[in-house]
Amino acid sequence: MRCGQAADGLAGGHPQTVQEKIEAIHDLAVDDQVAAQVATDLLRRPGVAFHAAHDDRARELFHRAHLQAEAWPDDASDDVPCNPLTNSPVAPALRSTNKVLLFLGWKKARHQLLTATHDLVPALRDEQLAEDVQEVTAQDVAPAPRRLRLG
Template identity: 35%
Template sequence: MSVEMVGHVTRARYEELVREARELVELQTRCQWGLGDKALEIEPLQRHGGQGHGPVENMAGVNELLQMFADDVGAALNTIRNYRWVSSRWPAQRRRKGVSHYVHAILASIPDEAERWEAIDNPPLDERTGTCRWTEKTAHKRVGQQTREPTTVAQKVAAIHDLAADEQVASQITTDLLRRPAVAREAMRDTTARHLVNRAQVEHDHAAGERTRQIVQPARERIQHTTGFIDLIAACSTFVAAGGRIVPNLSGRPFTDDERAAIHRNVARVRAMADWIEGAADTGNTSLDAGLAALLRGDADS
């Protein structure tokens, strides 16, 4: 016969632990009421504003007294202030045994006293246990506050939006969620979401390409510069080598007047080219004037 387990304990042990814990909560509740009542006795809560509502609290003086009391009993000022306020909202005869101080604190925000008294005496149905009792969730629901632990889809979405107000947090959450295939598929069904994702992808690719171009451009310019330098040196070397190979073989071969004239014209072109190369190397100016351009084209030969 199998034994029903709740966590790592049996159902019977769980029920026993619940009974013991309820006693502890009851003890804690009595302590909370006691601290609040004592703080309220030291400094009664004054009502604010309006004729006949008594003087407005001198918050500086009240806080000073409550801080002294908190220090003397070893508690935090905010804790004492909260307990004092809850005690002021619930006279002793209106407090309900079996209902925690925490639930009383939540329901204390109901402005109307009659409504507050009625609320504490009419706990809602707890769907899990099938009994009428107060819990944190039902108390928050009664006063129209969001529960600490969201239960509905809308509450959970709202909680995530609150946490994702920071752009860095939102980016990390979105990245993590889109790693889930089912979530990604569902998100892409939304036309706006799909459009924004596609646009972001295009912008990302463009930015990545631009970064690559910025990184590569200096290297490419250096390569182009180096290639041009090598080509120029190679051209000069080729010309010198060709001249050194050809000229010695011309010994004993007389040229006609036309041949000598052609040689002089082409040597002039070579000399002009050499001057242009030197000027470009020294000044960086690679432009050609009309006369030099015509000379290099050989227009004088026509």
């Protein structure tokens, strides 16, 4: 029995502390199908999605699951989970969440690049670069054709 729980449930019938609330949600979402639905519902909340996208471990696990989704069988067998990206009522939400996570990852990478550039450019301002370095740099910063489509 967890801290704050009486024999017939939580003291007072409701979890009181943040930890008790987290434990109550975990207790209710033991089944993977329930947990997936709850996670999907929670990720529809912008604040929750924002925090989840900034959790490196959660983002890594979600990305790994997305990459492995094609290996899942189309039939629901007992030993292998069905593919929630195709066989579930939450499939559209999962795909939408993936797009949001990819977009936030892109925004994070862009921000890191801008931050690094902001720190580096002033240090290079008075430096005389070799001609070949100037050429490579000019090619690297030249506008690239627009290939990114998020929708």
